[in-house]
Amino acid sequence: MNLVEIAFWGLSSLAIISAIMVLISKNPVHSVLWLIAVFFAISGHYILLNAQFLAIVNLIVYAGAIMVLFLFVIMLMNLNKERDPQKNVWIKLAGAVSGGCLLMVLVSLVKQANEVNTKQVEMGIGHIGLIKTLGKVLFTDFVVPFEISSVLFLSAMVGAVVIGKKDSKLENN
Amino acid sequence: MYLLSLDWLLLLEKFVLILIIVFTSLGIALYTTFAERKVAAILQDRPGPNRAGPFGLLQPLADGVKMFTKEEIIPTHANKWLFILGPGLAMTASLMTCAVIPWAGTITLRGHQFPIQIADVNVGLLYIFAVVSMGVYGVMIGGWASNNKFSLMAALRAASQAISYELAMGLSLIALLFTTGDLSLGTIVKQQQGHWWNVVYQPLGCLIFFICAMAECNRTPFDLPEAENELNFGYHQEYSSMKLGFYLFAEYINMIMSSAVMASLYFGGYDIPFVDDAKLYAGSLGDWTALIQVGVLLTKVVMFIFLFMWIRWTIPRFRYDQLMNLGWKTLIPLALFNMVVTGAVVILKINHWHF
Numbered sequence: 001m002n003l004v005e006i007a008f009w010g011l012s013s014l015a016i017i018s019a020i021m022v023l024i025s026k027n028p029v030h031s032v033l034w035l036i037a038v039f040f041a042i043s044g045h046y047i048l049l050n051a052q053f054l055a056i057v058n059l060i061v062y063a064g065a066i067m068v069l070f071l072f073v074i075m076l077m078n079l080n081k082e083r084d085p086q087k088n089v090w091i092k093l094a095g096a097v098s099g100g101c102l103l104m105v106l107v108s109l110v111k112q113a114n115e116v117n118t119k120q121v122e123m124g125i126g127h128i129g130l131i132k133t134l135g136k137v138l139f140t141d142f143v144v145p146f147e148i149s150s151v152l153f154l155s156a157m158v159g160a161v162v163i164g165k166k167d168s169k170l171e172n173n
Numbered sequence: 174m175y176l177l178s179l180d181w182l183l184l185l186e187k188f189v190l191i192l193i194i195v196f197t198s199l200g201i202a203l204y205t206t207f208a209e210r211k212v213a214a215i216l217q218d219r220p221g222p223n224r225a226g227p228f229g230l231l232q233p234l235a236d237g238v239k240m241f242t243k244e245e246i247i248p249t250h251a252n253k254w255l256f257i258l259g260p261g262l263a264m265t266a267s268l269m270t271c272a273v274i275p276w277a278g279t280i281t282l283r284g285h286q287f288p289i290q291i292a293d294v295n296v297g298l299l300y301i302f303a304v305v306s307m308g309v310y311g312v313m314i315g316g317w318a319s320n321n322k323f324s325l326m327a328a329l330r331a332a333s334q335a336i337s338y339e340l341a342m343g344l345s346l347i348a349l350l351f352t353t354g355d356l357s358l359g360t361i362v363k364q365q366q367g368h369w370w371n372v373v374y375q376p377l378g379c380l381i382f383f384i385c386a387m388a389e390c391n392r393t394p395f396d397l398p399e400a401e402n403e404l405n406f407g408y409h410q411e412y413s414s415m416k417l418g419f420y421l422f423a424e425y426i427n428m429i430m431s432s433a434v435m436a437s438l439y440f441g442g443y444d445i446p447f448v449d450d451a452k453l454y455a456g457s458l459g460d461w462t463a464l465i466q467v468g469v470l471l472t473k474v475v476m477f478i479f480l481f482m483w484i485r486w487t488i489p490r491f492r493y494d495q496l497m498n499l500g501w502k503t504l505i506p507l508a509l510f511n512m513v514v515t516g517a518v519v520i521l522k523i524n525h526w527h528f
Contacts, residue, residue: 003180029255029317036310056299064306064339068313068332075317075325131296131356 008048015041028074032067039063053131182285190291194271201471202425203233205478209425212482240418248320248411255318260412260419263311267423269304270430273297275359277443277466278450289463290359297358298346301434305342305389309335311423312398316408327408330493331398335389337500342385344508345378348515349438362442366450372439377511379439381504386431388500390424393485397493432477436470443470 018037025031039062046055127133138146207222207229214221225231247256277289294300309332316328352374353361365371372379388395399407409420436442443466444450453462491499521528 003184027252029252029314033255033258033314052294052296053299056296056303059303060299060306064303064309065336068306068309068336071310071313071317072329072332075313075329 004048007044011041011044011048015045029071032070032074035070036063036067039067050127051130053134186287187291190289191272194276194291195268198268198271198426198429201429201474202422203237205425205429206236206422207233208478209482209485212479213486216483216486237418240415243414245414245416246411250320251411252318252320255314256411257416259311259315259318260416260423261311262314263308263423264419264426266304266308266311267426267430269307270301270434273300273358274430274433274437275362275442276470277463278454280460280463282460288359289467293357293359295355295357298350298356298361298438301358302339302343302346306335306339308389308427311420312408315412315420319408319411321411323405324408324410327398327410331391331408334391334395334397334496334500337497338385338388338395338504341381341500341504341508342389344505344512345375345381345385346438348378348508348512349375349382351512351515351519358437358442362437362444365441366444370439370441370444375439375511375515377507378515379435381508381511382435382439384504386435387481387484388496390427390431390481392424392428392481394488394491395496396490397496428478428481429474432474432481433470435477436473440473443467445469 015038018034018041021034022031022038025034039058043055043058043063046052046058210232211221211229222229222232225235247253272291273294275288275290275293279286279288281287312331312335313328316324316331319325349371350356352371353364355361355364361371391398399409409417412420445453445465446469450462450466453465454460458465
């Protein structure tokens with residue numbers, strides 16, 4: 001066992017345990033916090049694959065921004081056990097089926113990915129996730145999809161502004 | 174030195190370095206609280222704390238003893254685990270920044286090179302940004318777990334303030350990134366040695382970064398999360414004893430870390446002004462230069478901390494809508510403008526000043 005192997009197994013177990021805790025904790029705030037722990041573990045895996053940029057962006061975007069918004073919503077709604085809406089059996093069944101399908105797809109993907117089957121870590125070797133490689137790929141080979149996705153963000157931003165804008169008719173009345 | 178095929182020497186070196194840096198930061202933060210009270214006293218024309226020890230120098234210790242011996246109260250309807258986790262998270266997030274700050278150049282000991290920096294990751298700038306965005310959690314979780322309406326309101330305010338000012342901060346850092354072309358803090362500091370400091374190229378970016386850093390630290394013009402006239406005491410209303418101490422202390426450590434980051438990014442870091450550091454290393458001083466460099470960086474940090482305090486005791490608090498207007502309608506457009514201009518100039522320079 002060298003250092004990276006210990007880190008790999010530690011991070012993997014942390015990720016799995018936290019992911020299970022996300023599902024089984026009753027309090028939604030606890031779920032969000034465990035989800036943040038999952039993101040941290042996955043960022044650790046990115047670092048082991050020498051993809052520092054991905055690791056940090058994962059932390060900034062998911063753990064730093066999206067999860068804060070999740071917490072915002074949950075805290076303002078103040079969900080607790082008594083007021084937790086009772087879910088319908090059919091919804092539960094549908095959830096289980098779709099979740100199972102997703103799991104199947106993921107497992108088959110992992111089985112097909114021969115390249116990573118034998119590898120655990122690429123510390124100091126891999127270069128896919130480095131900022132230079134990523135920037136070059138994004139702005140040469142994939143520049144059109146990249147720009148199109150920015151249009152998507154712009155439309156989302158405009159939508160948010162429209163929703164957030166005060167209705168002048170309501171104020172006058 | 175290989176057992177379990179681990180490089181124990183590297184682990185030991187980093188462990189010692191982490192201990193030294195973390196405890197030095199804590200020590201400085203301890204005396205920053207004292208300095209804050211003294212600066213406030215000077216600005217308000219009164220003597221300030223002067224009872225404990227010579228010139229009141231033992232005051233921080235007295236404060237610490239008081240904090241530790243106070244009764245710990247956890248409200249009955251509070252969420253106990255999160256209530257304890259909140260201050261811990263706030264403290265951790267504020268101490269995490271010190272990992273990427275280069276405190277001095279490299280020293281050579283028995284043929285080994287020891288950089289005085291815990292980790293020179295090649296995404297240092299983004300790392301700082303990530304840690305800053307983590308800082309919100311301590312406040313939010315603490316405020317929510319207290320099960321108090323005022324605490325919750327203050328926590329939500331703190332989070333929205335932090336998110337708003339992170340944007341402008343990130344945009345100002347992007348402009349800096351254009352000029353340096355590297356994300357590693359070690360490289361950014363090295364580039365500034367023997368050249369102009371980055372503040373010369375990025376004066377507007379530096380100003381925006383400074384304002385945003387102040388907002389992220391919840392320092393006074395931006396201390397709405399603890400606005401006592403509107404929210405009783407803010408997000409730490411239910412806290413007592415050392416848990417309250419952690420929240421208050423995290424603010425001071427945040428201040429030190431953001432000063433150190435600002436010094437590294439815009440003011441040359443450990444670069445000794447008007448002196449060629451490389452010559453000192455080669456000269457009779459040898460590796461002792463590193464010690465001088467640490468001193469120089471700490472001097473810069475202290476100057477920034479003084480600036481923070483000076484502003485705190487001069488300017489009154491913003492109103493909430495003023496705060497949001499400043500963030501979204503002034504700082505973000507300014508940072509965008511700065512980014513566009515910097516980008517244009519950098520591209521012109523690459524094209525040898527031809528359109």
